Amino acid sequence: MNANEKPPIGVVGVGWVGLVTAACFADVGHPVVAMDIDEAKVETLSSGGALPIHEPGLLDLVERNRQRLRFTTEMTEVLEHCRLLFCCVDTPPTYSGDADLSRVEAVVAALPEGSEHALVMKSTVPAGTGAAIRRSRPGLVYVSCPEFLKEGTAVKDFLEPERVVIGADEGSESAAEMVADAYRPLGGELVMTDVASAEMIKLASNAFLATKISFINEIANVCEGVGADVREVARGMGLDDRIGPKFLQAGIGYGGSCFPKDTQALKQLAGNTGYHFQLLTAVIEVNELQKRRVISKLTKHLGSLAGKRVALLGLAFKPNTDDMREASSLVLAARLQGEGARVAAYDPIAEARAGELLPNVELADTAVEALEGADAAVLVTEWPEFAELDWEELAGRMATPLIVDGRNFLAPERLRAAGFTYEGIGRAPEPARTRTPG
Numbered sequence: 001m002n003a004n005e006k007p008p009i010g011v012v013g014v015g016w017v018g019l020v021t022a023a024c025f026a027d028v029g030h031p032v033v034a035m036d037i038d039e040a041k042v043e044t045l046s047s048g049g050a051l052p053i054h055e056p057g058l059l060d061l062v063e064r065n066r067q068r069l070r071f072t073t074e075m076t077e078v079l080e081h082c083r084l085l086f087c088c089v090d091t092p093p094t095y096s097g098d099a100d101l102s103r104v105e106a107v108v109a110a111l112p113e114g115s116e117h118a119l120v121m122k123s124t125v126p127a128g129t130g131a132a133i134r135r136s137r138p139g140l141v142y143v144s145c146p147e148f149l150k151e152g153t154a155v156k157d158f159l160e161p162e163r164v165v166i167g168a169d170e171g172s173e174s175a176a177e178m179v180a181d182a183y184r185p186l187g188g189e190l191v192m193t194d195v196a197s198a199e200m201i202k203l204a205s206n207a208f209l210a211t212k213i214s215f216i217n218e219i220a221n222v223c224e225g226v227g228a229d230v231r232e233v234a235r236g237m238g239l240d241d242r243i244g245p246k247f248l249q250a251g252i253g254y255g256g257s258c259f260p261k262d263t264q265a266l267k268q269l270a271g272n273t274g275y276h277f278q279l280l281t282a283v284i285e286v287n288e289l290q291k292r293r294v295i296s297k298l299t300k301h302l303g304s305l306a307g308k309r310v311a312l313l314g315l316a317f318k319p320n321t322d323d324m325r326e327a328s329s330l331v332l333a334a335r336l337q338g339e340g341a342r343v344a345a346y347d348p349i350a351e352a353r354a355g356e357l358l359p360n361v362e363l364a365d366t367a368v369e370a371l372e373g374a375d376a377a378v379l380v381t382e383w384p385e386f387a388e389l390d391w392e393e394l395a396g397r398m399a400t401p402l403i404v405d406g407r408n409f410l411a412p413e414r415l416r417a418a419g420f421t422y423e424g425i426g427r428a429p430e431p432a433r434t435r436t437p438g
């Protein structure tokens with residue numbers, strides 16, 4: 001390696017975080033060896049063309065950096081070429097709410113005793129995991145480097161970080177410096193700290209954002225009772241620097257692979273230390289109830305939902321992703337079916353993933369097809385194309401022009417002018433006027 005060459009980087013686990021990490025480090029000039037146990041995935045990634053996930057800009061990045069980016073199923077290949085190993089395997093929740101660390105443990109077990117490698121933990125793990133790993137493997141060089149990227153803007157988040165958190169304890173300082181060197185060209189504040197604090201920064205950040213969402217959702221529910229508009233309230237609150245405008249969009253609850261899992265894991269972690277994290281317990285419960293509030297907005301106008309056709313617009317947990325993990329649509333579809341409704345749905349890209357999870361939902365190829373003859377529409381994911389629909393024409397195609405806008409995404413005046421009964425979240429509710437006997 002000459003002085004200008006960047007050191008090779010190993011990435012273990014090529015999921016959302018792993019693939020973005022691998023492609024972005026390759027893009028800034030590191031040779032990258034990315035390993036996954038899933039042969040089919042490695043084969044697809046190596047042969048080019050499609051990616052296993054939908055993430056704007058990522059395919060371009062992978063294609064552009066093919067020369068520096070190698071995919072393999074062999075851990076030995078990673079170990080042979082790279083000293084820094086970024087661990088990006090998933091840590092799903094277990095039945096108890098604890099994080100399942102078996103994949104992380106398998107990566108640790110694959111490191112030869114006394115090896116020179118540095119394990120850089122990107123996977124979200126409970127605080128204390130780094131210390132436990134080092135107790136089980138004395139001498140292991142270990143750095144915590146939690147990831148803060150968001151699906152849908154992951155490439156930008158990685159390449160232009162606001163902050164990079166790097167935690168290391170005694171004996172791992174030089175590896176922490178190597179990690180800092182890898183991130184320095186990207187800008188963003190480097191937070192050099194100890195391992196346990198780095199782990200907590202990640203969990204606390206996600207828990208705080210989830211709290212902000214549940215808070216504004218509860219404010220929205222109160223707004224409905226007092227005739228206020230939560231969007232106005234959030235705007236007025238957000239102008240206070242101490243509060244800020246972000247993550248104050250009321251809706252039908254947060255989903256995805258991170259907030260639900262990480263809030264549970266932090267609650268569980270606190271419980272395991274003997275502390276009842278009361279606030280977080282409420283945040284989680286509020287989120288669960290928020291997904292279900294759509295039902296009462298529908299029954300208010302339709303009476304019983306038995307036999308009614310309800311069209312869900314959007315299924316993914318947020319726009320610009322096909323990720324269905326913990327999506328509010330899953331709970332909503334099941335609840336609607338529980339009420340006896342027939343559920344149709346349309347999502348621009350999540351259909352393939354949704355098909356496996358929603359076997360009894362009629363998946364339409366277009367929004368118009370889903371809405372045809374429907375008694376109600378529920379906007380679940382704020383895909384931009386839903387604002388472009390010809391709502392004036394659609395009012396005539398639905399059996400009842402009723403819409404519950406679960407993301408406050410559409411303009412109520414326009415929908416009402418088109419003949420719709422419009423219900424948002426935290427906005428002055430409409431009097432029940434299209435109610436038919438159940």
Ligand code: UGA
Pocket residue numbers: 124147148149150151152206209213246247248249250251252253254255256257258259262317318
């Ligand atoms: C989240 C964090 O934002 C990232 O910083 C973190 O790295 C990531 O988890 C992770 O731990 O890996 P992500 O799950 O991709 O990222 O998505 P977000 O954009 O944060 O949205 C999460 C959910 O909250 C979505 O369902 C979204 O609709 C909902 N949300 C978000 C609201 O309901 N209201 C808001 O104001 C903002």
